[in-house]
Amino acid sequence: MRRPLMLLATLALAVVACEKKSTPAPSAPSPGGQPSAAGGAAPTNDANTILLGEIGSLTGPEATFGISARNGIELAINEANAAGGVKGKKLAVRVYDSQGRPEEGAQAATRLITQDKVVAILGEAASSVSMAMAEKAQAAKVPMITPTSTSPEVTKKGDYIFRVCFIDDFQGLVMAKFARENLKLAKVAVLRDNKAAFSMGLADVFIKSFKALGGEIVADESYSKGDTDFRAQLTAIKQLKPDGVFVPGYYTDVGIIARQSREVGLKVPLLGGDGWDSDKLYELGGSALEGSYFSNHYSPDNPDPTLQQFLKKYKEAYGAVPDSVGVLAYDAARVAIEAMKRAPDLSGPALRDAIAQTKDFPGVSGRITLDANRDAVKEAVVLKVSGGKAEFVTTVKP
Structure with missing residues (x-):
């Protein structure tokens, strides 16, 4: 993976061997979760450099999200620097690994704010982690932009917290309407992750919307992140004969x-949200996923x-088509960069106001x-x- 001298990688990416990307072997993790330099000295927020912070799940079960986000942000930083900064x-970014855990994300945000003195924070993908980070960013008046955290609760943490993706209220309605009007499903069961704010919020909106459209929710089952056996819930759902799950x-x-x-013999279509978006989905699910549907950002x-121009550049740099996290992380970085250009200075309040004024920005995700x-x-x-x-079916506007 090509990295500029100023770009920082955090921890060892043991999961990279599983990625469909052309990357060199990672270095060993630095102690205590501190970042390690990639190809040069660690960047600082000095007179010649503007330092951004990034937090993502570079290791752990959702590592593909963190790696994709890092790639998208790196591409945006490289382009901005090539155009004069x-x-x-020049711009630089310091990256920390959240491991997909809220407590790690919060600690990383604190380090970025108090030690690294970043002007803004980019990340995270998961809503639970973003909410933990947002509390630190809001208290310190450091703007934070999440690329893909869709829970409505994220930006409610304060006026320094932003996102470049749609929220679960919209995504849940989209899938409820699609299930009811396009697929003509009358009875649907729900199987949600009770440890993920994203999953819980999206399930609630889907249920409310599907019922409002005249559909019936025949079951609302749950599991906890880390579970590997879902047969009991799926068997119970099968007995209720839903048209979809x-x-x-x-x-x-x-x-x-x-x-x-x-x-267990449950052969109806599965439906979901943007959390499905990864090449690993098809490796894990195989042919069992055929005929399933999910909402996404692009x-x-x-x-x-x-x-298409962005996809070409991304594939040239990383040897793969990006998932939605990579696309939206690129957009998040570009929104931050354009706001920095417009802001009278790079203080937290000035940059916050500039980000808030983002209107009709030409993102690659729309x-x-x-x-x-x-x-x-x-x-x-x-x-x-x-x-x-995944094949394109339809677009739904707000």
Whole structure:
């Protein structure tokens, strides 16, 4: 993986061997979760450098999200520096690994704020981790932009917290309408992760919306992150004969759930949200996922020239098509960079105000306008799993 001298990698990426990306072997992790330099000295927020912070799950069960986010942000930083930087200075980023854990994310945010003195924080993908980070960023008046945390609670943490993705209220409605109106499903069961804010919130919105559209929720089962056997819940759901099952979890669980649902004889379509979006989903779920659907932030099949140009650059740099986290992390970094250019200075309040003024920004994931709640107003897409990959089905606008 190509890295600029100023770019910082955090911990050993033991999971990289599992990634479909062309990357060199990682270095050993530095003690205590501290970052290690990649190709040079660790960047600092000095007179010639503007330092951003990034937190992502680089190790752990959702590591593909953190790695994709790091790639997208790196690409945006490289492009900005090649174009002259910001206010006559080069940009650099210091990256910490959250391991997908809220407590690690909070500690990393504190280090970025108090030790590294970053001007803004980018990340995380998971809503539970982002909420823990947001409390630290808000208290310190350091702007934070999450690329893909969709829980409405994230930006409620304060006026310094932003996102460039749609929220679960919209995503849940999209999938409820699609299930009811496009697939003509009358009875649906839900299987949610009771340890993930993203999963819980998305399930609640889907249930409310599906009922409002005249559908029936025949079961609302749950599991906990880290579980590997879902057969008891799936067997109970099968007995109620639903037309489909809504599984608003992360790809790590969904792939296994898909296989086990077929094992117990539950053969109806599975439905989900953007937490499904990873190449690992198809490795874990295999043919059991065929005919399933999920909502997402973008489709690589979209012919939009801005998106296609980005995909070309990303593939040249990392040897893969990015998932939605990589795409939205790139957009999050670019929103921050453009705000830094507009802001009169890089103090927390000035940069916060500049980010809040983002309107009709030409993101690769679509036009981005931040509303009064600092949430992005943008469209969603629905994808179908077919032939071991996700195919574009339709676009749903706010």
